[in-house]
Amino acid sequence: MLHHLHRILPDPRNAVVIVGFAAAGTRSRDLVDGARTLKMFGEYVPVRAEVADVPHFSAHADAGQIIDWLRNAPAPHTTYLVHGEETASETLRDRIDDELGWTAVVPRSGEAVLVRLPGPDGPRGVHRAALPETVAHRAEWTRRAGGTP
Incomplete structure (x- = not known):
């Protein structure tokens, strides 16, 4: 491009x-x-x-569509909102907490977390995940341990 x-x-x-x-x-x-x-x-x-x-055309789901999609998924240990505008990510985080009762986090720029991947007998490994460097690159989708956004 x-x-x-x-x-x-x-x-x-x-x-x-x-x-x-x-x-x-x-x-x-x-x-x-x-x-x-x-x-x-x-x-x-x-x-x-x-x-x-x-600006009115977008391939991204809105917050309601994301909540509906997540509602059909098993609850993850933590949901990370890693792409999108900061205020929109924080609002979605609050909705995930209020409507689904899940732990949702909007990480700080450059923050790293440990992600435990589920296995048949418990966690099969611990992986260090570097999260996005800028808040501007968070979108309204989630990266869930063991799941697909």
């Missing part, structure tokens, strides 16, 4: 359409916010192409 942006952004005859949510700290957000240059491949690329923002 960056190669395409690198090539088309300098030309005012082109248009770039940002579809869905553009998280803080991303090039998409920079474009939506009117950046005049973007750094790619070690150089600054001028933004002369038209930029259109279409």
Whole structure:
């Protein structure tokens, strides 16, 4: 994708359409916010192409859909919310706690945790999981020990 942006952004005859949510700290957000240059491949690329923002399309589930999906899963030891805006993640954490009675955590940026993977006779191993470096890259899905988001 960056190669395409690198090539088309300098030309005012082109248009770039940002579809869905553009998280803080991303090039998409920079474009939506009117950046005049973007750094790619070690150089600054001028933004002369038209930029259109279409924020209402998203492949992400909303909080209600996530709660419904989780409701059908076995309760994990801990649910980690590791991708998305901080306030949205905290709100979802509270809903998971209130509606499902599960322990849910929004980890701090760069925090590491130990994840115990379930086995037929109890935990089969302990794994150190490094969680995302920035809050801006949390989304509204969960990473559950032994489960699939």
